[in-house]
Amino acid sequence: MEDQFIKTATLIGDPTRAAIMWTLLDGRAFTATELAIVANTSPQNISMHLTKLLEGDLLSVEKQGRHKYYRFSNKEVAYAIEAMANLIPKPEIRLKKEKDTYPPIKYCRTCYDHLAGKIGVALTDSLLEQKIILNTNDTFQISSEGEKWFSDFGINIEEAQKQKRIFLKPCLDWSERRNHLAGSIGALLLNKMITEDWLRKTKNSRAIIITGKGEKELLKYFKIVV
Amino acid sequence: MEDQFIKTATLIGDPTRAAIMWTLLDGRAFTATELAIVANTSPQNISMHLTKLLEGDLLSVEKQGRHKYYRFSNKEVAYAIEAMANLIPKPEIRLKKEKDTYPPIKYCRTCYDHLAGKIGVALTDSLLEQKIILNTNDTFQISSEGEKWFSDFGINIEEAQKQKRIFLKPCLDWSERRNHLAGSIGALLLNKMITEDWLRKTKNSRAIIITGKGEKELLKYFKIVV
DNA sequence: CGAATACTTCAGTTTGTATTTAACTATGAA
DNA sequence: TTCATAGTTAAATACAAACTGAAGTATTCG
Numbered sequence: 001m002e003d004q005f006i007k008t009a010t011l012i013g014d015p016t017r018a019a020i021m022w023t024l025l026d027g028r029a030f031t032a033t034e035l036a037i038v039a040n041t042s043p044q045n046i047s048m049h050l051t052k053l054l055e056g057d058l059l060s061v062e063k064q065g066r067h068k069y070y071r072f073s074n075k076e077v078a079y080a081i082e083a084m085a086n087l088i089p090k091p092e093i094r095l096k097k098e099k100d101t102y103p104p105i106k107y108c109r110t111c112y113d114h115l116a117g118k119i120g121v122a123l124t125d126s127l128l129e130q131k132i133i134l135n136t137n138d139t140f141q142i143s144s145e146g147e148k149w150f151s152d153f154g155i156n157i158e159e160a161q162k163q164k165r166i167f168l169k170p171c172l173d174w175s176e177r178r179n180h181l182a183g184s185i186g187a188l189l190l191n192k193m194i195t196e197d198w199l200r201k202t203k204n205s206r207a208i209i210i211t212g213k214g215e216k217e218l219l220k221y222f223k224i225v226v
Numbered sequence: 227m228e229d230q231f232i233k234t235a236t237l238i239g240d241p242t243r244a245a246i247m248w249t250l251l252d253g254r255a256f257t258a259t260e261l262a263i264v265a266n267t268s269p270q271n272i273s274m275h276l277t278k279l280l281e282g283d284l285l286s287v288e289k290q291g292r293h294k295y296y297r298f299s300n301k302e303v304a305y306a307i308e309a310m311a312n313l314i315p316k317p318e319i320r321l322k323k324e325k326d327t328y329p330p331i332k333y334c335r336t337c338y339d340h341l342a343g344k345i346g347v348a349l350t351d352s353l354l355e356q357k358i359i360l361n362t363n364d365t366f367q368i369s370s371e372g373e374k375w376f377s378d379f380g381i382n383i384e385e386a387q388k389q390k391r392i393f394l395k396p397c398l399d400w401s402e403r404r405n406h407l408a409g410s411i412g413a414l415l416l417n418k419m420i421t422e423d424w425l426r427k428t429k430n431s432r433a434i435i436i437t438g439k440g441e442k443e444l445l446k447y448f449k450i451v452v
Numbered sequence: 453c454g455a456a457t458a459c460t461t462c463a464g465t466t467t468g469t470a471t472t473t474a475a476c477t478a479t480g481a482a
Numbered sequence: 483t484t485c486a487t488a489g490t491t492a493a494a495t496a497c498a499a500a501c502t503g504a505a506g507t508a509t510t511c512g
Contacts, residue, residue, distance in 0.1 A: 004314040006244040012310070013239010016500080018232040032459060045501055047460055058313065066458045066509040076312050083306035084238070087284065088230040240470080258489060271471060273490055292479040292488045 011056045012084070016041055017049050020070075021058075021081050029062070029069040123189070126222035155188050237282045238310070242267055243275050246296075247284075247307050255288070255295040349415070352448035381414050 012021060019039040023030060030038075036046035050070060053059040060073040072078050127133045132146035142150065142157065150157050193199045198214030218224040238247060245265040249256060256264075262272035276296055279285040286299040298304050353359045358372035368376065368383065376383050419425045424440030444450040 001314065002245060002248050005248050005311055006241050008310055008313050009239045009244035009247070010241060011239075013235045013237075013244075014500080015232050015236060018235035018239075019228060021235070022228050022231050033457090041500090042502075043459065044461085044503085048500080051460090068459070076309070080306070080309035080313055083302070083309040084234055085231055086302050087234050087306055088227065242470080259487090267470095268472075269489065270473090270491085274470080277490090294489070 008056065008058075011052060011058065012081075014049070016045065017053060020046075020049065020053065021077075022085075024059070024070065024072055025078065025081050025085065027078075029071040031067045031069060035070065122224045123222055126224065153192065155192055234282065234284075237278060237284065238307075240275070242271065243279060246272075246275065246279065247303075248311075250285070250296065250298055251304065251307050251311065253304075255297040257293045257295060261296065346412075348450045349448055352450065379418065381418055 012018060016039050020035050023035060023038045032046055032050060033043060035050070036043050039046060039049075050059065050061075053070075054061060057073055058077050059070050062069045072081075124133075127146075130149075131143055132149045134141045134143050134146075147157055190199070193214065196213075196217075198217050238244060242265050246261050249261060249264045258272055258276060259269060261276070262269050265272060265275075276285065276287075279296075280287060283299055284303050285296050288295045298307075350359075353372075356375075357369055358375045360367045360369050360372075373383055416425070419440065422439075422443075424443050
Protein backbone atom coordinates (compact mmCIF):
# COMPACT_ATOMS: atom_id res chain seq x y z
CA MET A 1 0.00 0.00 0.00
CA GLU A 2 2.89 2.29 0.69
CA ASP A 3 4.31 1.98 -2.84
CA GLN A 4 0.87 2.68 -4.22
CA PHE A 5 0.75 5.89 -2.26
CA ILE A 6 4.23 6.82 -3.44
CA LYS A 7 3.17 6.19 -7.02
CA THR A 8 0.19 8.47 -6.69
CA ALA A 9 2.23 11.16 -4.94
CA THR A 10 4.97 11.16 -7.57
CA LEU A 11 2.35 11.15 -10.28
CA ILE A 12 0.88 14.39 -9.02
CA GLY A 13 4.21 15.77 -7.89
CA ASP A 14 5.74 16.67 -11.23
CA PRO A 15 5.69 20.38 -12.10
CA THR A 16 3.97 19.93 -15.44
CA ARG A 17 1.44 17.46 -14.13
CA ALA A 18 0.78 19.59 -11.07
CA ALA A 19 0.05 22.51 -13.40
CA ILE A 20 -2.41 20.31 -15.27
CA MET A 21 -4.17 19.32 -12.07
CA TRP A 22 -4.28 22.90 -10.90
CA THR A 23 -5.89 23.97 -14.16
CA LEU A 24 -8.46 21.20 -14.07
CA LEU A 25 -9.45 22.13 -10.55
CA ASP A 26 -11.52 24.89 -12.06
CA GLY A 27 -13.97 22.18 -13.05
CA ARG A 28 -13.90 22.58 -16.81
CA ALA A 29 -12.60 19.99 -19.25
CA PHE A 30 -9.54 21.05 -21.23
CA THR A 31 -8.00 19.88 -24.48
CA ALA A 32 -4.43 18.65 -24.65
CA THR A 33 -3.31 21.77 -26.50
CA GLU A 34 -4.94 24.08 -23.97
CA LEU A 35 -3.22 22.23 -21.18
CA ALA A 36 0.11 22.46 -23.01
CA ILE A 37 -0.32 26.24 -23.18
CA VAL A 38 -1.22 26.72 -19.51
CA ALA A 39 1.52 24.31 -18.43
CA ASN A 40 3.93 26.10 -20.72
CA THR A 41 5.29 23.09 -22.52
CA SER A 42 5.17 21.28 -25.88
CA PRO A 43 2.27 19.20 -27.21
CA GLN A 44 4.45 16.07 -27.26
CA ASN A 45 5.34 16.54 -23.66
CA ILE A 46 1.82 17.23 -22.47
CA SER A 47 0.69 14.16 -24.35
CA MET A 48 3.16 12.03 -22.43
CA HIS A 49 2.06 13.49 -19.10
CA LEU A 50 -1.63 13.12 -19.86
CA THR A 51 -1.06 9.47 -20.71
CA LYS A 52 0.57 8.94 -17.34
CA LEU A 53 -2.27 10.67 -15.53
CA LEU A 54 -4.79 8.54 -17.42
CA GLU A 55 -2.90 5.37 -16.55
CA GLY A 56 -2.89 6.45 -12.93
CA ASP A 57 -6.66 6.85 -13.17
CA LEU A 58 -6.48 10.45 -12.09
CA LEU A 59 -7.96 11.80 -15.30
CA SER A 60 -10.47 10.67 -17.87
CA VAL A 61 -10.75 11.67 -21.52
CA GLU A 62 -13.53 12.16 -23.98
CA LYS A 63 -12.79 12.36 -27.65
CA GLN A 64 -14.72 14.88 -29.71
CA GLY A 65 -13.57 14.96 -33.30
CA ARG A 66 -9.92 15.80 -33.36
CA HIS A 67 -10.04 17.16 -29.81
CA LYS A 68 -9.59 15.29 -26.61
CA TYR A 69 -11.13 16.68 -23.49
CA TYR A 70 -9.45 15.88 -20.20
CA ARG A 71 -10.88 16.22 -16.73
CA PHE A 72 -10.66 14.64 -13.29
CA SER A 73 -11.81 11.06 -13.35
CA ASN A 74 -13.79 11.38 -10.13
CA LYS A 75 -14.56 13.70 -7.27
CA GLU A 76 -11.95 12.15 -4.98
CA VAL A 77 -9.28 13.56 -7.27
CA ALA A 78 -10.75 17.03 -6.92
CA TYR A 79 -10.89 16.61 -3.16
CA ALA A 80 -7.24 15.60 -3.03
CA ILE A 81 -6.06 18.47 -5.20
CA GLU A 82 -8.14 20.91 -3.17
CA ALA A 83 -6.70 19.52 0.04
CA MET A 84 -3.20 19.97 -1.36
CA ALA A 85 -4.00 23.51 -2.51
CA ASN A 86 -5.06 24.17 1.04
CA LEU A 87 -1.48 23.62 2.20
CA ILE A 88 -0.20 26.62 0.30
CA PRO A 89 1.30 29.02 2.84
CA LYS A 90 -1.21 31.74 3.62
CA PRO A 91 -0.39 35.29 2.58
CA GLU A 92 0.46 37.50 5.55
CA ILE A 93 -1.94 40.34 4.96
CA ARG A 94 -5.41 39.96 3.55
CA LEU A 95 -6.56 43.04 1.74
CA LYS A 96 -10.04 43.79 2.93
CA LYS A 97 -12.03 45.60 0.29
CA GLU A 98 -14.70 47.95 1.53
CA LYS A 99 -17.15 47.95 -1.31
CA ASP A 100 -20.87 47.60 -1.42
CA THR A 101 -20.76 45.11 -4.24
CA TYR A 102 -18.75 41.92 -4.57
CA PRO A 103 -15.88 41.73 -7.07
CA PRO A 104 -16.57 40.45 -10.59
CA ILE A 105 -16.90 36.71 -10.99
CA LYS A 106 -14.05 35.15 -12.89
CA TYR A 107 -15.46 31.70 -13.00
CA CYS A 108 -18.29 29.78 -11.58
CA ARG A 109 -18.29 26.14 -10.82
CA THR A 110 -20.25 23.70 -8.75
CA CYS A 111 -18.67 21.84 -5.91
CA TYR A 112 -20.34 18.57 -6.99
CA ASP A 113 -23.84 19.80 -6.38
CA HIS A 114 -23.70 23.12 -4.64
CA LEU A 115 -22.27 26.42 -5.80
CA ALA A 116 -18.59 26.97 -5.27
CA GLY A 117 -15.96 29.19 -6.80
CA LYS A 118 -16.06 32.93 -6.51
CA ILE A 119 -19.79 33.08 -6.98
CA GLY A 120 -20.42 30.56 -4.23
CA VAL A 121 -18.30 32.53 -1.81
CA ALA A 122 -19.81 35.87 -2.83
CA LEU A 123 -23.29 34.44 -2.47
CA THR A 124 -22.53 33.09 0.97
CA ASP A 125 -21.04 36.42 2.01
CA SER A 126 -24.13 38.20 0.84
CA LEU A 127 -26.45 35.83 2.70
CA LEU A 128 -24.39 36.36 5.83
CA GLU A 129 -24.40 40.13 5.42
CA GLN A 130 -28.14 40.20 4.91
CA LYS A 131 -28.37 38.07 8.06
CA ILE A 132 -30.28 35.41 6.14
CA ILE A 133 -27.81 32.90 7.50
CA LEU A 134 -25.72 33.28 10.63
CA ASN A 135 -22.23 32.02 11.33
CA THR A 136 -21.69 30.79 14.88
CA ASN A 137 -18.24 29.28 15.22
CA ASP A 138 -18.06 27.90 11.70
CA THR A 139 -21.52 26.46 11.75
CA PHE A 140 -24.17 28.06 9.63
CA GLN A 141 -27.70 28.58 10.87
CA ILE A 142 -30.73 30.08 9.19
CA SER A 143 -32.10 33.12 11.02
CA SER A 144 -35.82 33.73 11.51
CA GLU A 145 -35.73 36.44 8.83
CA GLY A 146 -33.80 33.95 6.73
CA GLU A 147 -36.63 31.46 6.96
CA LYS A 148 -38.98 34.04 5.48
CA TRP A 149 -36.42 34.96 2.84
CA PHE A 150 -35.98 31.38 1.68
CA SER A 151 -39.72 30.81 1.43
CA ASP A 152 -40.10 34.07 -0.56
CA PHE A 153 -37.28 32.84 -2.79
CA GLY A 154 -39.27 29.71 -3.42
CA ILE A 155 -37.30 27.27 -1.35
CA ASN A 156 -39.08 25.07 1.17
CA ILE A 157 -36.79 24.83 4.17
CA GLU A 158 -38.89 22.38 6.16
CA GLU A 159 -38.61 19.84 3.38
CA ALA A 160 -34.85 20.28 3.14
CA GLN A 161 -34.52 19.74 6.87
CA LYS A 162 -36.34 16.44 6.60
CA GLN A 163 -33.78 15.09 4.13
CA LYS A 164 -31.20 12.64 5.34
CA ARG A 165 -28.22 14.63 4.17
CA ILE A 166 -26.70 17.36 6.22
CA PHE A 167 -28.91 20.37 5.95
CA LEU A 168 -26.50 23.24 6.04
CA LYS A 169 -22.76 23.15 6.32
CA PRO A 170 -19.83 25.26 5.30
CA CYS A 171 -17.46 23.93 2.64
CA LEU A 172 -13.98 25.33 2.34
CA ASP A 173 -13.25 26.63 -1.12
CA TRP A 174 -9.67 26.20 -2.22
CA SER A 175 -9.53 29.27 -4.41
CA GLU A 176 -10.92 31.76 -1.97
CA ARG A 177 -10.06 29.86 1.18
CA ARG A 178 -13.41 30.85 2.54
CA ASN A 179 -16.50 28.95 3.36
CA HIS A 180 -19.41 28.69 1.05
CA LEU A 181 -22.72 26.96 1.45
CA ALA A 182 -22.85 23.23 1.10
CA GLY A 183 -25.43 20.74 2.28
CA SER A 184 -28.95 20.47 0.98
CA ILE A 185 -29.55 24.23 1.18
CA GLY A 186 -26.60 24.85 -1.13
CA ALA A 187 -27.97 22.28 -3.56
CA LEU A 188 -31.47 23.77 -3.42
CA LEU A 189 -30.22 27.28 -4.10
CA LEU A 190 -28.24 26.04 -7.07
CA ASN A 191 -31.25 24.14 -8.35
CA LYS A 192 -33.58 27.06 -7.98
CA MET A 193 -31.21 29.33 -9.90
CA ILE A 194 -31.01 26.79 -12.68
CA THR A 195 -34.78 26.34 -12.95
CA GLU A 196 -35.18 30.13 -12.95
CA ASP A 197 -32.56 30.22 -15.73
CA TRP A 198 -30.13 32.42 -13.85
CA LEU A 199 -27.55 29.72 -14.37
CA ARG A 200 -27.05 26.91 -16.84
CA LYS A 201 -25.06 23.75 -16.43
CA THR A 202 -22.55 22.89 -19.12
CA LYS A 203 -22.16 19.42 -20.49
CA ASN A 204 -19.22 17.36 -19.29
CA SER A 205 -17.97 19.83 -16.76
CA ARG A 206 -18.53 21.20 -13.32
CA ALA A 207 -18.61 24.71 -14.73
CA ILE A 208 -21.72 26.87 -14.73
CA ILE A 209 -22.71 29.65 -17.10
CA ILE A 210 -24.47 32.78 -15.91
CA THR A 211 -27.33 33.90 -18.13
CA GLY A 212 -28.22 37.52 -18.87
CA LYS A 213 -31.19 37.20 -16.55
CA GLY A 214 -28.96 35.69 -13.89
CA GLU A 215 -26.60 38.62 -14.18
CA LYS A 216 -29.35 41.09 -13.35
CA GLU A 217 -30.89 39.00 -10.62
CA LEU A 218 -27.62 38.22 -8.90
CA LEU A 219 -26.87 41.93 -8.71
CA LYS A 220 -30.39 42.71 -7.45
CA TYR A 221 -30.61 39.98 -4.83
CA PHE A 222 -27.00 39.64 -3.76
CA LYS A 223 -25.11 42.68 -5.10
CA ILE A 224 -22.87 40.33 -7.03
CA VAL A 225 -21.25 41.81 -10.14
CA VAL A 226 -20.80 39.15 -12.78
CA MET B 227 -0.71 30.83 -6.73
CA GLU B 228 -0.08 28.21 -9.35
CA ASP B 229 3.65 28.00 -8.64
CA GLN B 230 2.90 27.72 -4.96
CA PHE B 231 0.73 24.74 -5.64
CA ILE B 232 3.41 23.20 -7.85
CA LYS B 233 5.95 23.70 -5.09
CA THR B 234 3.75 21.93 -2.59
CA ALA B 235 2.98 19.11 -5.00
CA THR B 236 6.61 18.48 -5.88
CA LEU B 237 7.51 18.67 -2.22
CA ILE B 238 5.19 15.80 -1.41
CA GLY B 239 5.80 14.02 -4.68
CA ASP B 240 9.26 12.62 -4.09
CA PRO B 241 9.40 8.90 -3.28
CA THR B 242 11.36 9.32 -0.07
CA ARG B 243 9.32 12.26 1.14
CA ALA B 244 6.08 10.52 0.21
CA ALA B 245 7.21 7.56 2.31
CA ILE B 246 7.82 9.94 5.21
CA MET B 247 4.36 11.46 4.88
CA TRP B 248 2.79 8.03 4.61
CA THR B 249 4.51 6.95 7.81
CA LEU B 250 3.51 10.07 9.69
CA LEU B 251 -0.11 9.58 8.68
CA ASP B 252 -0.32 7.03 11.45
CA GLY B 253 -0.38 9.99 13.83
CA ARG B 254 2.76 9.29 15.83
CA ALA B 255 5.85 11.45 15.86
CA PHE B 256 8.97 9.78 14.46
CA THR B 257 12.66 10.46 14.84
CA ALA B 258 14.86 11.13 11.84
CA THR B 259 16.54 7.74 12.16
CA GLU B 260 13.24 5.90 12.36
CA LEU B 261 12.07 7.68 9.25
CA ALA B 262 15.31 6.81 7.48
CA ILE B 263 14.66 3.16 8.24
CA VAL B 264 11.05 3.11 7.06
CA ALA B 265 11.91 5.15 3.98
CA ASN B 266 14.82 2.83 3.35
CA THR B 267 17.50 5.44 2.95
CA SER B 268 20.51 6.96 4.69
CA PRO B 269 20.42 9.34 7.68
CA GLN B 270 22.06 12.10 5.63
CA ASN B 271 19.46 11.79 2.96
CA ILE B 272 16.51 11.73 5.32
CA SER B 273 17.96 14.79 7.03
CA MET B 274 17.97 16.66 3.72
CA HIS B 275 14.39 15.66 2.98
CA LEU B 276 13.15 16.53 6.44
CA THR B 277 14.72 19.96 6.11
CA LYS B 278 12.81 20.53 2.88
CA LEU B 279 9.55 19.39 4.44
CA LEU B 280 10.13 21.71 7.39
CA GLU B 281 10.87 24.62 5.08
CA GLY B 282 7.67 23.86 3.21
CA ASP B 283 5.85 24.01 6.53
CA LEU B 284 4.48 20.53 6.09
CA LEU B 285 6.21 19.15 9.18
CA SER B 286 7.21 20.43 12.57
CA VAL B 287 9.97 19.19 14.88
CA GLU B 288 10.50 18.90 18.56
CA LYS B 289 13.93 18.30 19.98
CA GLN B 290 14.24 15.93 22.93
CA GLY B 291 17.82 15.34 23.94
CA ARG B 292 19.68 14.02 20.97
CA HIS B 293 16.47 13.00 19.26
CA LYS B 294 14.31 15.05 16.97
CA TYR B 295 10.67 14.14 16.66
CA TYR B 296 8.93 14.95 13.41
CA ARG B 297 5.23 15.12 12.76
CA PHE B 298 2.67 16.93 10.59
CA SER B 299 2.67 20.63 11.28
CA ASN B 300 -1.13 20.87 11.23
CA LYS B 301 -4.27 18.91 10.54
CA GLU B 302 -4.61 20.24 6.99
CA VAL B 303 -1.48 18.28 6.09
CA ALA B 304 -3.05 15.10 7.42
CA TYR B 305 -6.24 15.83 5.48
CA ALA B 306 -4.27 16.31 2.26
CA ILE B 307 -2.26 13.12 2.67
CA GLU B 308 -5.41 11.18 3.51
CA ALA B 309 -7.14 12.61 0.47
CA MET B 310 -4.19 11.53 -1.66
CA ALA B 311 -4.18 8.08 -0.10
CA ASN B 312 -7.81 7.87 -1.09
CA LEU B 313 -6.80 7.98 -4.75
CA ILE B 314 -4.99 4.68 -4.56
CA PRO B 315 -6.64 2.31 -7.03
CA LYS B 316 -9.00 0.01 -5.17
CA PRO B 317 -8.13 -3.67 -5.02
CA GLU B 318 -10.41 -5.75 -7.24
CA ILE B 319 -11.53 -8.29 -4.74
CA ARG B 320 -12.14 -7.56 -1.10
CA LEU B 321 -11.51 -10.52 1.11
CA LYS B 322 -14.42 -10.78 3.48
CA LYS B 323 -13.43 -12.45 6.68
CA GLU B 324 -16.11 -14.44 8.44
CA LYS B 325 -14.96 -14.30 11.99
CA ASP B 326 -16.73 -13.51 15.19
CA THR B 327 -14.02 -11.22 16.39
CA TYR B 328 -12.34 -8.35 14.61
CA PRO B 329 -8.72 -8.65 13.50
CA PRO B 330 -5.98 -7.50 15.86
CA ILE B 331 -5.38 -3.77 16.07
CA LYS B 332 -2.08 -2.69 14.60
CA TYR B 333 -2.35 0.89 15.60
CA CYS B 334 -4.81 3.23 17.04
CA ARG B 335 -5.05 6.88 16.33
CA THR B 336 -7.56 9.66 16.71
CA CYS B 337 -8.94 11.45 13.73
CA TYR B 338 -8.54 14.84 15.47
CA ASP B 339 -11.04 14.10 18.19
CA HIS B 340 -12.81 10.87 17.42
CA LEU B 341 -11.43 7.39 17.08
CA ALA B 342 -10.00 6.43 13.73
CA GLY B 343 -7.58 3.82 12.46
CA LYS B 344 -8.32 0.13 12.70
CA ILE B 345 -9.88 0.41 16.09
CA GLY B 346 -12.26 3.13 14.97
CA VAL B 347 -13.43 1.05 12.05
CA ALA B 348 -13.70 -2.13 14.12
CA LEU B 349 -15.68 -0.26 16.77
CA THR B 350 -18.05 1.16 14.20
CA ASP B 351 -18.52 -2.27 12.65
CA SER B 352 -19.32 -3.71 16.03
CA LEU B 353 -21.84 -0.97 16.82
CA LEU B 354 -23.48 -1.58 13.46
CA GLU B 355 -23.55 -5.32 13.97
CA GLN B 356 -25.06 -4.97 17.42
CA LYS B 357 -27.61 -2.66 15.79
CA ILE B 358 -26.70 0.11 18.19
CA ILE B 359 -26.30 2.36 15.21
CA LEU B 360 -27.91 1.90 11.81
CA ASN B 361 -26.56 2.74 8.40
CA THR B 362 -29.13 4.08 5.96
CA ASN B 363 -27.46 5.16 2.74
CA ASP B 364 -24.24 6.30 4.35
CA THR B 365 -25.93 8.19 7.13
CA PHE B 366 -25.68 6.82 10.62
CA GLN B 367 -28.61 6.81 12.99
CA ILE B 368 -28.94 5.62 16.55
CA SER B 369 -31.53 2.90 16.98
CA SER B 370 -33.93 2.77 19.91
CA GLU B 371 -31.92 -0.08 21.47
CA GLY B 372 -28.88 2.05 20.75
CA GLU B 373 -30.27 4.86 22.84
CA LYS B 374 -30.52 2.54 25.80
CA TRP B 375 -27.05 1.15 25.10
CA PHE B 376 -25.43 4.58 25.06
CA SER B 377 -27.09 5.60 28.30
CA ASP B 378 -25.97 2.30 29.92
CA PHE B 379 -22.51 3.05 28.61
CA GLY B 380 -22.65 6.39 30.39
CA ILE B 381 -23.11 8.67 27.43
CA ASN B 382 -25.92 11.19 27.43
CA ILE B 383 -27.26 11.32 23.91
CA GLU B 384 -29.76 14.11 24.42
CA GLU B 385 -26.98 16.42 25.47
CA ALA B 386 -24.87 15.54 22.46
CA GLN B 387 -27.77 16.22 20.16
CA LYS B 388 -28.13 19.70 21.59
CA GLN B 389 -24.56 20.56 20.63
CA LYS B 390 -23.94 22.79 17.64
CA ARG B 391 -21.66 20.35 15.90
CA ILE B 392 -22.90 17.59 13.72
CA PHE B 393 -24.16 14.86 15.95
CA LEU B 394 -23.32 11.71 14.09
CA LYS B 395 -21.60 11.35 10.76
CA PRO B 396 -19.44 8.83 9.01
CA CYS B 397 -15.81 9.68 8.31
CA LEU B 398 -13.89 7.82 5.65
CA ASP B 399 -10.72 6.28 6.97
CA TRP B 400 -7.83 6.23 4.54
CA SER B 401 -6.27 3.04 5.82
CA GLU B 402 -9.34 0.87 5.90
CA ARG B 403 -11.34 2.81 3.33
CA ARG B 404 -14.36 2.33 5.48
CA ASN B 405 -16.46 4.63 7.49
CA HIS B 406 -16.00 5.15 11.16
CA LEU B 407 -17.85 7.31 13.59
CA ALA B 408 -17.22 11.00 13.61
CA GLY B 409 -19.29 13.86 14.98
CA SER B 410 -20.01 14.49 18.63
CA ILE B 411 -20.89 10.85 19.32
CA GLY B 412 -17.47 9.74 18.11
CA ALA B 413 -15.85 12.32 20.34
CA LEU B 414 -17.96 11.29 23.33
CA LEU B 415 -17.11 7.62 22.90
CA LEU B 416 -13.43 8.45 22.72
CA ASN B 417 -13.70 10.65 25.77
CA LYS B 418 -15.55 8.06 27.77
CA MET B 419 -12.95 5.42 26.97
CA ILE B 420 -10.22 7.76 28.08
CA THR B 421 -11.90 8.66 31.37
CA GLU B 422 -12.53 4.96 32.01
CA ASP B 423 -8.82 4.41 31.28
CA TRP B 424 -9.38 2.02 28.42
CA LEU B 425 -7.30 4.32 26.30
CA ARG B 426 -4.64 6.91 26.98
CA LYS B 427 -3.59 9.83 24.84
CA THR B 428 0.09 10.18 24.09
CA LYS B 429 1.90 13.47 24.25
CA ASN B 430 2.71 15.20 20.97
CA SER B 431 0.88 12.79 18.77
CA ARG B 432 -2.48 11.73 17.52
CA ALA B 433 -1.76 8.18 18.60
CA ILE B 434 -3.63 6.40 21.36
CA ILE B 435 -2.46 3.67 23.68
CA ILE B 436 -4.71 0.84 24.75
CA THR B 437 -4.45 -0.04 28.43
CA GLY B 438 -4.70 -3.54 29.88
CA LYS B 439 -8.16 -2.73 31.11
CA GLY B 440 -9.09 -1.39 27.69
CA GLU B 441 -7.92 -4.59 26.09
CA LYS B 442 -10.35 -6.64 28.18
CA GLU B 443 -13.23 -4.24 27.86
CA LEU B 444 -12.89 -3.79 24.10
CA LEU B 445 -13.09 -7.55 23.69
CA LYS B 446 -16.05 -7.82 26.04
CA TYR B 447 -18.11 -4.95 24.62
CA PHE B 448 -17.07 -4.99 20.98
CA LYS B 449 -15.29 -8.30 20.35
CA ILE B 450 -12.24 -6.39 19.30
CA VAL B 451 -8.93 -8.20 19.72
CA VAL B 452 -6.17 -5.76 20.51
C1' DC C 453 -8.87 16.86 -53.00
C1' DG C 454 -4.94 19.18 -50.38
C1' DA C 455 -3.78 21.95 -46.39
C1' DA C 456 -4.15 22.85 -41.62
C1' DT C 457 -4.99 21.39 -36.98
C1' DA C 458 -4.93 18.09 -33.01
C1' DC C 459 -2.59 14.81 -31.09
C1' DT C 460 0.81 10.72 -30.70
C1' DT C 461 5.09 7.94 -30.91
C1' DC C 462 9.83 7.07 -30.73
C1' DA C 463 14.72 7.73 -30.22
C1' DG C 464 18.17 10.69 -28.39
C1' DT C 465 19.59 14.29 -25.18
C1' DT C 466 19.53 17.04 -21.16
C1' DT C 467 18.99 18.23 -16.59
C1' DG C 468 17.35 18.62 -11.98
C1' DT C 469 17.60 16.54 -7.93
C1' DA C 470 18.26 12.56 -5.14
C1' DT C 471 21.83 10.07 -3.40
C1' DT C 472 26.60 8.96 -1.84
C1' DT C 473 31.03 9.82 0.25
C1' DA C 474 33.24 12.09 3.79
C1' DA C 475 33.86 15.03 7.58
C1' DC C 476 31.63 17.47 11.29
C1' DT C 477 28.71 18.82 15.93
C1' DA C 478 25.97 17.52 19.91
C1' DT C 479 24.14 14.61 23.33
C1' DG C 480 24.25 10.56 26.25
C1' DA C 481 26.32 6.43 28.25
C1' DA C 482 30.35 3.78 30.33
C1' DT D 483 37.30 11.11 29.28
C1' DT D 484 36.22 8.24 25.87
C1' DC D 485 33.13 5.81 22.92
C1' DA D 486 28.68 5.36 20.69
C1' DT D 487 24.58 7.33 18.97
C1' DA D 488 21.73 11.05 16.62
C1' DG D 489 21.75 14.14 13.44
C1' DT D 490 23.87 17.80 10.03
C1' DT D 491 26.51 19.89 6.23
C1' DA D 492 29.04 20.12 1.85
C1' DA D 493 30.89 18.55 -2.40
C1' DA D 494 30.92 14.98 -6.00
C1' DT D 495 28.26 11.68 -8.51
C1' DA D 496 24.58 9.16 -10.61
C1' DC D 497 20.38 8.52 -12.68
C1' DA D 498 15.59 8.55 -13.75
C1' DA D 499 12.50 11.09 -16.02
C1' DA D 500 11.34 15.22 -18.46
C1' DC D 501 12.04 17.30 -22.62
C1' DT D 502 13.25 17.92 -27.84
C1' DG D 503 13.19 16.93 -32.68
C1' DA D 504 11.54 14.38 -36.30
C1' DA D 505 8.06 11.76 -38.31
C1' DG D 506 3.60 9.66 -37.96
C1' DT D 507 -1.95 9.22 -37.82
C1' DA D 508 -6.56 11.20 -37.60
C1' DT D 509 -9.85 14.77 -38.30
C1' DT D 510 -11.69 19.03 -40.09
C1' DC D 511 -12.13 22.64 -43.43
C1' DG D 512 -11.85 25.27 -47.70
